[in-house]
Amino acid sequence: MLENVITRFAPSPTGFLHLGSARTALYNFLFARKNNGKFILRIEDTDKERSKREFVDDIVENLKWLGLNFDEIVKQSDRSEIYKKVIEELLEKDKAYKCFCSKEKLEEKRQEQILKGEAPIYQGICRNLSKEEVDINRAKNIPYIIRLKITLQKITFVDLLRGEIDVVAEQLGDFVIAKSKTEPLFHLATPVDDHFMGITHIIRGADHISNASKQILIFKAMGWDIPVFAHIPLILGGEGGKLSKRQGAKSIGDYKVEGYLPEAINNFLVHLGWHSKTDKELFSLEEMIEEFDLKRVQKKAAVCNLNKLTWVNKFFIKKKLAGEIIDKINLTDFVIKEGDEYKAPNGIVYNKEQMLKIIELGKERANTLNDILKTASFFFKNFDYDKELLKWKSFSYEEIEISLEKIYKAFSELSDNTFTEEKLKEILDSLNSDKGLSYFPLRVALTGLSASPPPVEIVLIIGKEYTIKRIGRAIDKLK
């Protein structure tokens, strides 16, 4: 175990929490907890134009929903004093300078460079302005921004997953670190916070590899210790390309609404780039913490294939008790809850025990929480079906009708005491030599479907009265 580990998840609140960012959060969380360290949520809202309060709320809410509890939340917009001090120090030490170039002029130069096939970087026009020149420009009120003065030739840093990475500093150009002394930009705010917050491990997406070199330049200019970097592989969409920028970039909130369980999402995400030493596939969050190891994280980008998510979700739904999920299911499309009663539009009133049994049946067949009642909607809604559906194998309509009439009669004769699972099965099993001739038409009569949970289970839930009614309706269709 490492000492004093502090990690951070640093999203910009310019969008909802999506799968890619959630996985970054998960890895940071796992690594911190594994080492008994701290996990901090840092909202990078230096871009006032694009940052929105609703996104902050979404990120916080969904992180909590996933169980990725952070120890602290920090907003960059609350820390302007710190950035200001660093900017002033950098300026004072001549590690940074004011640039008076206009946006238009810069854009023109950029285009020229691109046309010439050169790297589109800043060419240092204001890099060596004298104090006098700067004062003149200031006196004229020409707007300026602040750039870092790059003096290093080569930047080398160690990535925990990839080893040494070399970057030619020239390639970077004197990039902008702040719009003004009070308006820091990403490349300044990030290293400043990482330093002052004591971040020991920067775990983030591989799209930040090239940013790392820029941020290291700040660390070096300030003479700070450089934290450990671990750039985790990107998650790609089905067609390749960054997930967050392409299709399929649904938010975690969307998955929640669609009926995915947080444990399913965590398990799906943890395997997008990481694998335990064993062949174990499904983990609780505690087990993940126990087994997680940054060194076993993949270097290759992972394509996000939702098949597995569905499978994982199904697994966890099946594992849960009906009582655990009844509160997570949106019942309003199916029943109106009044006290302990659940009133269905088809007239049946269920008690809680019956509702739980219905959920029990539904969850065996559901991919998502929302599927649970959908696959069992015949409990609640009126339905119709074609007479043809009642057919079983090559038996005739007459034979089907006779079978249903026998069931009708036998069920009608049962008293409440004998209306039990054993008795019902006994009747259905003995009625016809082909069991399906009893069960299948009964199934259709009860559900209007050719695929459903076992008919006897359904009968026991809706009760004798409604069972008889539905069988009678089927017989009428055959007449």
Added chain:
RNA sequence: GACCCCAUCGUCUAGUUUGGUUAGGACAUCAGCUUUUCAAGCUGAGAACACCGGUUCAAAUCCGGUUGGGGUCACCA
């Protein structure tokens, strides 16, 4: 375009550090079993080391190149 990163079944991956495996698992697909249907479950099948060269008795594993994919090049993060 320049720079950086990466490369095992369709997908997620084990194996690479310390060369020797019938290249393993999961999802998906297909088949069989079970069964009153579906789902589940069980059993089985097909399915991969990008290419070329080098080192070596031996290369998925080490080295070089090629190709391919991805990322970054903002007064966004």
